[in-house]
Amino acid sequence: MRVRLELSCVLALLVSGCGGCGRAPASGAGQQAPGQPVETRAANGSDQKPAFPGQTRAPFTTANVAFDVRRVAGGLDHPWGLTFLPDGTMLVTEKPGRMRIVAKEGTLSAPVAGLPKVDTGGQGGLLDVALGPSFAQDGLVYFSFSEPREGGNGTAVARARLVREGAPRLEALQVIWRMMPTLDSSLHFGSRLVFARDGMLYVTTGERSIAEGRKQAQKLESAFGKIIRIKPDGSVPSDNPFVAREGALREIFSIGHRNVQAAALHPTTGELWEVEHGSRGGDEINVVRAGRDYGWPTISYGIEYSGGKIGEGITQRAGMEQPLYYWDPSIAPSGMAFYEADLFPAWKGSLFVGALAGKHLARLTLQGEKVVGEERLLVDRARIRDVRVGPTGAVYVLTDESEGEILALVPR
Secondary structure, eight states, X not given: OHHHHHHHHHHHHHHHSOOBXXXXXXXXXXOOOBTSBSOOSOOSSTTOOOSSTTSBOOBBOOOOOOEEEEEEEEEESSEEEEEEOTTSOEEEEETTXXXXXXXXXXXXXXXXXXXXXXXXXXXXSEEEEXXXXXXXXXXXXXXXXXXXXXXXXXXXXEEEEEEOSSSOEEEEEEEEEEOSSOBOOSSOOOOOEEEOTTSOEEEEOBXXXXXXXXXXXXXXXXXXXXXXXXXXXXXXXXXXXXXXXXXXXTTEEEBOXXXXXXXXEOTTTOOEEEEEOOBBBOEEEEEEOTTOBOOTTTBOSSBOXXXXXXXXXXXXXXXXXXXXXXXXXXXXXXXXXXXXXSSSGXXXXXXXXXXXXXXXXXXXXXXXXXXXXXXXXXXXXXXXXXXXXXXXXXXXXXEOSTTEEEEEEEEO
């Protein structure tokens, strides 16, 4: 059966020139031999040991799913975030500061008018986008961006009413949250937006990378390296963990993060899961819980870009959370989605994570809060910035390129 399936995949690829099988081709990113770890390169933290079995280098586990890759749209300049509108069209952000509506057949609208000015240097720009919980009634969309300010910049979140009659535009724009303090850095803005089941909005941030910002990931008076939890209007929920702590930012939900560019709600528990960038190694998956400290920069797997040790050169400390899973070397994760749709039954329960430097789509097999298998799809196709599950169950990805695309994984 496996031989017939893989032969059919090869023949289909020769005919169509696109698509892929459940088993991705071997590359420097991993060999994908059954039962063996996908990652075969030497770890940068060569003397580091995982805190528990299975915390890293999960074995190759395939669902034997044959799929085609459909190019939905192209011509996007470094697309960053995607969300689906109720009619199945898509709202997509482009990092240089544009937002577009993309029709089901892939036609791009003119840039949506009414956006604020964004700081587009380095990793900055127009970033994530999400529909408000009452979008059907009020048309409110939420988006994050790197906001230019006197003395530097910072992540900001705004909301506005999307008007589609005539030329698309945003009206009644309001900035509801600003990362403070302001810092002059072009790096680590974080920026995923996720609405929880109770209507609260999670905002992920980065610690701005440079030394002045990095040390603030552990400080409660700074929004750097945090998960933020606010109401849709930007006010602070009364049950946030640090609302009564003197000197603390009341909107902080958790601390000790590096640069969180992937976040999604677990479909069963409703808890927020996130995937954050490490340095040279140390990309990690966490379940985000109120008031917890996720360790950066005190503890981490991997090493500095310079080759030295990170923080105190340790990977564990009492009172600091261990990641559920980590990658070393780094895949540079961005975008994630849990799969619970019916279009690909064999993928149900999987967690998909996009890889920028790794140029692949990781599919993780989960057992509760343990990663027990890994499979790499779309290997060497492109830098993947965002991952979403569409209304019909297709898996959509954004490619981070000057001629960026929206791709959909659909059944063969």
